[in-house]
Amino acid sequence: DTAVSQTPKYLVTQMGNDKSIKCEQNLGHDTMYWYKQDSKKFLKIMFSYNNKELIINETVPNRFSPKSPDKAHLNLHINSLELGDSAVYFCASSPHRARNEQFFGPGTRLTVL
Amino acid sequence: KQEVTQIPAALSVPEGENLVLNCSFTDSAIYNLQWFRQDPGKGLTSLLLIQSSQREQTSGRLNASLDKSSGRSTLYIAASQPGDSATYLCAPDSGAGSYQLTFGKGTKLSVIP
Numbered sequence: 001d002t003a004v005s006q007t008p009k010y011l012v013t014q015m016g017n018d019k020s021i022k023c024e025q026n027l028g029h030d031t032m033y034w035y036k037q038d039s040k041k042f043l044k045i046m047f048s049y050n051n052k053e054l055i056i057n058e059t060v061p062n063r064f065s066p067k068s069p070d071k072a073h074l075n076l077h078i079n080s081l082e083l084g085d086s087a088v089y090f091c092a093s094s095p096h097r098a099r100n101e102q103f104f105g106p107g108t109r110l111t112v113l
Numbered sequence: 114k115q116e117v118t119q120i121p122a123a124l125s126v127p128e129g130e131n132l133v134l135n136c137s138f139t140d141s142a143i144y145n146l147q148w149f150r151q152d153p154g155k156g157l158t159s160l161l162l163i164q165s166s167q168r169e170q171t172s173g174r175l176n177a178s179l180d181k182s183s184g185r186s187t188l189y190i191a192a193s194q195p196g197d198s199a200t201y202l203c204a205p206d207s208g209a210g211s212y213q214l215t216f217g218k219g220t221k222l223s224v225i226p
Contacts, residue, residue, distance in 0.1 A: 033213075043157075043202065043216040055213070090156060100145055100206050102214060104157040 003027050004105040006091050012111045013081060021076045021108045023091030032074035033102065034066060035090040043090070049074050081112045115140045115207045119217035126193055127225050134188040134220045136203030141184045143205040147214065148177050148188050150199040157202065161188070193224045 004025045013019055025032065031050040037043045047066045048055045054066065063079045078085060091105040116139045126132050136146075145164045149157040161177040163170045163186070169178040176189040186203055200221045204214035 040218075041200070042218055045213045045215070048213055057213075092157075101147060101159055101162040103159060104149075106156040 004091060004093055004103050006089075006105040006108050008108060009106065010109050010111075012113065014113055015081055015083060017081050018077070018079045019081060019110075020078070021089055021091075021110070023074050023076070023105060024072055025091075025093040025103070025105075026072065027093055027095070027103065029093035029095050029103075030071070031094045031100075032068070033092040033094075034074065034076050035092065035104075037088040037090060037107070039087070046076075046089075047074075078110075083112050086110055086112045115143075115205060115215040117203060117205065117215050117217035119201075119203055119220050121220060122218065123221040123223075125223040125225060128193060128195060130193050130224075131189070131191050132193055132222070134190070134201050134203075134222070136186040136188070136217055138184045138186075138203075138205045138215070140205075140207060141181050143181060143207060146177075146179055146186050146203065146205040148175075148186075149202045149204065151202060151219070152199050160201075190222075193222075195224045195226050198222055198224050 007022045033048045034046040035043050045057050046060050049068050065077045067075045088107045088109050090107045092102045094100050094102045118137045120135045147162045148160045151157050161170045163179045174191040179186045200219040202219045204216045
């Protein structure tokens with residue numbers, strides 16, 4: 001009965017490859033997010049997605065793209081991976097705006113070699 | 114642009130002690146503020162959510178206060194236990210429909226048995 005799940009938990013890949021991370025929430029939430037936690041443990045928002053409205057953090061390279069096949073899923077696609085993309089990526093979700101408590105997934109540790 | 118500062122960066126206390134973690138933020142036009150804990154190698158666990166209209170919120174041994182006008186929040190932990198050892202993160206929501214949280218760098222708490 002996991003609330004927010006991510007796959008895979010670990011991802012090791014070569015520079016230049018394209019990869020995807022999947023996220024699913026079974027909480028019936030309206031909004032989903034992707035965050036990046038870098039090597040210094042600093043957590044930053046990448047995207048938020050609500051009812052087909054995508055809000056992008058302007059610092060995120062366009063090699064990163066979120067894809068939402070339905071309300072319960074928000075996948076993260078990364079093209080042409082670079083060494084600096086190595087980080088832990090967290091997916092989160094929240095109910096409607098009036099109560100914006102966010103619930104996080106366990107994270108995906110991406111290592112680019 | 115919202116900026117969040119958490120003081121201290123690290124704290125070590127003996128078991129049983131009461132303690133206070135501090136959080137300050139630059140943009141007081143927040144919708145709400147959330148406190149999380151993060152255990153090593155794990156995702157974030159939501160502890161408390163304070164709406165902008167509230168002054169404090171309590172859950173068990175945890176009490177969070179919010180002074181929106183001065184841009185401050187505190188997390189009080191009573192009768193600390195070794196299991197409280199984790200990194201505590203403060204994250205105000207910048208509101209205005211952004212659905213986004215801005216995180217501080219956290220306070221790493223160690224409770225010594």
